[in-house]
Amino acid sequence: MRNPSIIRRDLKQATAASKAAFKRFIKALRESDAEAERAQYEEAERKIIDLRRELANATGEEWVVPLELGFEPEPSISEGLVKQNREGQLVLGFDALCTNSEELLEDVFVTLEFDRIYDFKLGGPNDEGLRWHPLINRGLQAYSCLEVLNSTWVDQVKAQNGVAFPDSETRKVRHFIFTFKENTFECLTNEVPRCRLDNDWYDNGWKK
Secondary structure (H helix, E strand, O other), rough: OOOOOHHHHHHHHHHHHHHHHHHHHHHHHHOOOOOHHHHHHHHHHHHHHHHHHHHHHHHOOOEEEEEEOOEEEEEOOOOOEEEOOOOOEEEEEEEEEEOOOOOOOEEEEEEEEOEEEEEEEEOOOOOHHHHOOOOHHHOOOOOOOOEEEOHHHHHHHHHOOOOOOOOHHHHOOEEEEEEEEOEEEEEEOOOOOOEEEOOOOOOOOOOO
């Protein structure tokens, strides 16, 4: 494991490189299709994410990183909607934009299926209030699917319960955050949820 000071140095350099790549991308976008510049910028951003993960692992500090699912919450109308059954299974639905294709696909309704939820929050803040979220200076972003590394919430729930989570090793519990236009969803679970594109949200019983 590398020294945290070296990782922070590399992270500072990578951030500067990403900003430069973004400027080149914007400039090229005005003149051409800018595919090469876009790829360079995306690669620079991935390097930052990798370094933030490495730093979090080295220091134990709480940090938020993107959860790459192939889509992101739609910025103008997205709102997290939840269904839950007695077995602890939960489904989260929201309007999204696909990010794993060359063109963003609008009006896609995504459902995420969680087999086991240990705790969750659905409500504020919305996008305007996100600036007051305690993780805003730890990598939290609006309209995003995210994971919190070294989550203090996991430790808090464990302490409140007095024992580790039932039927699970605490070290395997993960903290996910989904930030929407109208609200925010956070949960503690074991695995990345199953994803499904579901444009027939009304026919399948979802209500907005």
